[in-house]
Amino acid sequence: QVQLQESGPGLVKPSETLPLTCTVSGGSISPYYWTWIRQSAGGGLEWIGRIYASGNTNYNPSLKSRVTMSVDSSKNQFSLRLTSVTAADTAVYFCARIGRLDYDVPLFDYWGQGTLVTVSS
Amino acid sequence: QSALTQPRSVSGSPGQSVTISCTGTSGDVGSYNYVSWYQHRPGKAPKLMIYDVIKRPSGVPDRFSGSKSGNTASLTISGLQAEDEADYYCCSYAGTYTFVVFGGGTKLTVL
Numbered sequence: 001q002v003q004l005q006e007s008g009p010g011l012v013k014p015s016e017t018l019p020l021t022c023t024v025s026g027g028s029i030s031p032y033y034w035t036w037i038r039q040s041a042g043g044g045l046e047w048i049g050r051i052y053a054s055g056n057t058n059y060n061p062s063l064k065s066r067v068t069m070s071v072d073s074s075k076n077q078f079s080l081r082l083t084s085v086t087a088a089d090t091a092v093y094f095c096a097r098i099g100r101l102d103y104d105v106p107l108f109d110y111w112g113q114g115t116l117v118t119v120s121s
Numbered sequence: 122q123s124a125l126t127q128p129r130s131v132s133g134s135p136g137q138s139v140t141i142s143c144t145g146t147s148g149d150v151g152s153y154n155y156v157s158w159y160q161h162r163p164g165k166a167p168k169l170m171i172y173d174v175i176k177r178p179s180g181v182p183d184r185f186s187g188s189k190s191g192n193t194a195s196l197t198i199s200g201l202q203a204e205d206e207a208d209y210y211c212c213s214y215a216g217t218y219t220f221v222v223f224g225g226g227t228k229l230t231v232l
Contacts, residue, residue, distance in 0.1 A: 004166070037223075044123040045210055045223035058220060094167065105155040105214045106221035109178065111166040 002027040004095050004112035011118050012089075018082040018117055022095030029053045029073045033098040035108065036069070036080045038091040046091075047106075050098060051078055085119045092116050124222035125150065125211055132230040138199040141227045143211030144192060149222050151192040155214035158187060158196045161226075162207045170209075171196060198229070206231045 008020035022034065030053035038046050049059035051069040059067045063082070071078040082089060092114040099109030126144040133139040143150065143158075150156055158171040169178050171187035174194060184200045194213070198205055211224040 042225070043208075044225040045212075047221045047223065050220075060220075061218065096167075099169075103155075104217075105153070106212060107155075107157055107169070107172050108159070108167070108212070109169050111168075113164065113166045 002097065002110045004097065004110055006093060006095050006112045006115040008093075008115060008117065010116060011120060012085055013121050014086055014119055015084055018080075018085050018089065018119075020080045020093055020095075020115065020117070022078050022080075022112060024076045024078075024097075029071060029076050029078065031101065034071070034078045035096050035098055035106075037094045037096060037108070039094070039114070040088075040091045048080065048082075048093075087119050090117065090119045123225035124215070125213060125224035127209075127211060127224040127227045129225070130228045130230065132232055133198075133201045134232045135201050135203065137201050138197060139201060139229065141196045141198075141209055141211075141229070143194045143196070143213075143224050145194075145213055145222065146192055149213040149215040149219075150189065150194050152216075153214045154189070156187065156189060156194040157212045158185075159210045159212065160205075160207045161210065167210070201231050203231050205229060 003025045012018045033050045035050040036048040051057045066083045068081045094114045096108040096111040100107045156174045159167040161167040174189045175187045215222045
């Protein structure tokens with residue numbers, strides 16, 4: 001059974017960088033895409049971006065200028081860095097696996113429980 | 122504001138059926154049969170319930186079914202059980218540039 005676990009600081013100051021890591025257990029990073037999704041206080045979900053096992057990335061156009069994702073296959077981990085954060089970035093951040101290998105479409109078959117990140121001074 | 126529109130809440134009694142709608146546009150739900158639904162209980166990892174509009178992953182009860190008409194997808198839960206109480210989110214492929222859009226979520230209450 002594949003399991004994902006997010007980790008990172010629960011509190012980040014405005015204008016600083018938010019770093020999160022997702023550790024994958026019970027399965028290999030390859031050959032899947034892995035993704036970050038967040039849920040703001042309003043409840044809706046927002047896709048942040050995705051990274052392939054090889055390191056190829058695609059980001060949400062609205063966040064692209066502030067997002068960087070990376071992968072460390074040796075540790076079965078992938079990471080998110082979101083720069084210049086504001087209060088609007090306060091959210092629960094989820095990592096998930098994109099389970100489709102035949103078509104390049106969003107199908108999130110395994111998720112982490114999420115981690116709350118608050119942006120405040 | 123979410124790209125896909127869902128009702129904020131629905132409710133039903135045990136044994137009844139409820140349907141949750143998810144309205145998008147011709148650029149997402151209306152153009153692709155790649156709508157999925159997720160169940161989220163507070164503090165838990167979201168769970169995939171339906172994918173490709175109508176398909177159920179292994180282990181998901183057949184009480185859960187999906188459909189689509191035009192720009193609106195729907196999730197129907199029949200024979201409601203107390204354990205079905207959760208938030209439900211729809212999701213659609215939206216093309217290679219945007220990739221994916223989500224709904225705002227629907228809170229299901231089992232009375």
